[in-house]
Amino acid sequence: LAKTTQPISMDSYEGQEVNITCSHNNIATNDYITWYQQFPSQGPRFIIQGYKTKVTNEVASLFIPADRKSSTLSLPRVSLSDTAVYYCLVGDPYTGTASKLTFGTGTRLQVTL
C-alpha cells in the first residue's frame, strides 16, 4: 500500500478556498486516491475519489497531476462546519487492498471567522 504524506494542520478563514496536498510518491498503476473527512466524535465520511486529472462533486474537487505522485483536495469557500480532519488514502479499489484502508494521521483543518 502506498504511503501518504500530508500536512498535520491547516488554518483558514471562513469563505476562503482551502487546498490540502497529499504526497504519494510510490503510488501504483492501479491505485486510486480517496479522501475522507472526520468530525470530532464521528466516523470518517467519504468525500471524493479519483485516478487522474480532476474530479469534482458537490463537496470538493480533487486535482491529480499527470505523474500522480501527489494530489490536492480543494474545498471551495469553507465554512466553520468544514473544521475537521481530512485523510488522504491510496489503494487499488479493484482488489483486496480496498478492503483494508490505511489511514495516516490526516490534516486537521481549523476554520475561523
Added chain:
Amino acid sequence: NAGVTQTPKFQVLKTGQSMTLQCAQDMNHEYMSWYRQDPGMGLRLIHYSVGAGITDQGEVPNGYNVSRSTTEDFPLRLLSAAPSQTSVYFCASSSPDGQGVNYGYTFGSGTRLTVV
C-alpha cells in the same frame, strides 16, 4: 436506511473482562472492517472481511477476534480487556460497484471503550 449501526456507544470494562462490540449494516455490503482510533491519532485496522465466512487480520489484531457468519453482521470480540485497548472503535462497510470499483466506506458512529 440505517447504514452501519454500532452498539454499544459507550462501554467501561475492567481489566480481564471480555465483551463483544456489535456492528450491523443494512446495505448488503461485501466488505466490512474494524478500526480503532486512539486520541489524536489516525485509524488503525484491526480485522477485515471481504465476505461472509472470510476474515483476515489487519495492522493491530492482537487481543481481538472476529467472525462473519452473515453479510450483515461483523462482531468484534475483546478476549481479555487491557487498558491499552482503551480507544474508539469504528466499524465500516463497503462494496464494489458493477465494474468492481470500491468507491468508499461507510463508517458507523463508533464505540467509545474505556478499560480500567
